Amino acid sequence: MGNLLQTSKKLTSLNDIFGGTNDEQNVKSVTKVDINKLIAFSKHPFKLYEGARLDDMVRSVKELGVLTPILVRKLDNGNYEILSGHNRWNAAKMVGLSEVPIYLLEDINDEEAMLIVTETNLIQRSFNDLLPSERACVIAQHHEALKCQGKRFDLLEDIKRLLNADEINNSDTFDLIDQKQNSREKVGSVYDLSSGAVARYLRVNVLSDKLKNFLDDAVIGLYVAVSISYLSNDNQEYLAGFIDSGKKVDIEKANKLKELQKAGKLNEINMAKVLDGTYKPHKKKSILKGYKIKSKVMKKYFQEEQSEDEVESIIEKALELYFKQ
DNA sequence: ACGCTGGTACTTGGGCACGA
DNA sequence: TCGTGCCCAAGTACCAGCGT
Structure with missing residues (x-):
């Protein structure tokens, strides 16, 4: 060495x-x-x-x-x-x-x-x-x-x-x-x-043994495993039970579970709703951290060759005019 | 077309050293 | 003691390649 x-x-x-x-x-x-x-x-x-x-x-x-x-x-x-x-x-x-x-x-x-x-x-x-x-x-x-x-x-x-x-x-x-x-x-x-x-494998290593087995058996993907590694031990245990009973976890659901865990809102009931695709959040996601404008809107007003700074400056000026009115 | 996977670049936060 | 800068670890966003 x-x-x-x-x-x-x-x-x-x-x-x-x-x-x-x-x-x-x-x-x-x-x-x-x-x-x-x-x-x-x-x-x-x-x-x-x-x-x-x-x-x-x-x-x-x-x-x-x-x-x-x-x-x-x-x-x-x-x-x-x-x-x-x-x-x-x-x-x-x-x-x-x-x-x-x-x-x-x-x-x-x-x-x-x-x-x-x-x-x-x-x-x-x-x-x-x-x-x-x-x-x-x-x-x-x-x-x-x-x-x-x-x-x-x-x-x-x-x-x-x-x-x-x-x-x-x-x-x-x-x-x-x-x-x-x-x-x-x-x-x-x-x-x-x-x-x-x-970094991903380090996250996977903190998964419960049951969830690791699901990963090894390709029941869940690596990225799903990474997201659900943030769940508490109890929630990982609940999730293993759900997967055992045939529920599927894709990356979107895994990220939702991670989000709920972070917000302290993840429990067995919410988890079941997320896995069934019936979970409805009470509040809409805040747009204050940033908002992505859809490409069809961008294409309507901007050209391919315009720089990001230029576009941002135009949008800011446009918003100033809008809110002045 | 879509989802999954792995890579790169970037941001964030904590710890530490250093100088005023 | 405080502010600043640096380094590092952790995490995120986005992209490209691949298989179905």
Whole structure:
């Protein structure tokens, strides 16, 4: 990693954890454990493989076993929490293996564990292969890391080497980032997204799990998801219920819900009216902030080549004359 | 034609440093 | 202490491209 992200002091690198260099022959923590002692990461944001992808992995594990050790941290109750390798673990269980190889990482706090979970997933899967909610989680993690300026990118770099990531894909998640960029641009440059797109994914990440599922299943669009991310938890819960019962939310309705939320007028009743298209606001929208003149009126009085300033000046003079009369 | 998506440019608001 | 300017994050408006 470049000099953008300074490393925190608490953790040592994998070198130190494993007591040597990163050469695979020096990794001493690889060991086999009872598969029943492994548990999924408590806040695992990624969905497990299904369909053909799962079938392929099960076939591979059946023929070759689990080749790449599963990355874990030890819990107080003696079990191991998986940080990377949920799909290998899942396939091993389906095949009926009793033991799996693990890398044990020590002194990993929850925040660091979450970062490892998201970033190692990216090492093995292209960003574009992720579901929208998974992308949102990855981006939010990276964004948070940049804001904190103290995350363990050195540790992640070591993990990347251990997993032979360069051979798996060409992810450049940890590449040097231009320090002149703001955090949204920095994150965007890593994942080839604009700052606006990063902002949208950051909004999506605050959606309730149910609404994230609707987004992943394409029941709602990304822009709908962004708008409804401004709804309170209760209102998101109501909305998920409505969508579950078959109600459709397009961008217009989503923006209406957001507007009502901002005005403190959104409740289950108003939400139902908006979704049914029967919501009638009591007051008309104020025109004092600005008003767009329809193009047929503009064409009647102005030419294509006239500048905005010129047009504005003419309209102002015309209004002065009108109100003088 | 329409809706959806992503990008760019812009506005707004908050935090901070600096000088009077 | 106050005013000013700067930077940054968040959000908005608008546009173009694409698929249906």
